[in-house]
Amino acid sequence: MRDVMTLVPIFAFMLIPVWIPLVAMALGALHDAVAGPARMARRTTRQPAHRGSVSPAGPRVPAAGTAR
Structure with a gap:
C-alpha cells in the first residue's frame, strides 16, 4: 500500500x-452555463443596427499588382 x-x-x-485543459474546459462550460442566458436576453432586447447590404463575395478590392 505504501508503494x-x-x-x-x-x-x-x-x-x-491533461488536468489543466480539463479544468479549463470545465470552468469555461460553467461560465457559459451561467452567462449564456443573460447574454441571450441582452441580445434579444436590443434593436439590430441598420447595416447596408453585404456582398457574399466580400469587399471589392483591386486585383493584385494594380494598386497605385
Whole structure:
C-alpha cells in the first residue's frame, strides 16, 4: 500500500498537461452555463443596427499588382 501511495503523486504530477485543459474546459462550460442566458436576453432586447447590404463575395478590392 505504501508503494501505491508513493506512485499516486508521481502520476498526478505527470498528468498535469491533461488536468489543466480539463479544468479549463470545465470552468469555461460553467461560465457559459451561467452567462449564456443573460447574454441571450441582452441580445434579444436590443434593436439590430441598420447595416447596408453585404456582398457574399466580400469587399471589392483591386486585383493584385494594380494598386497605385
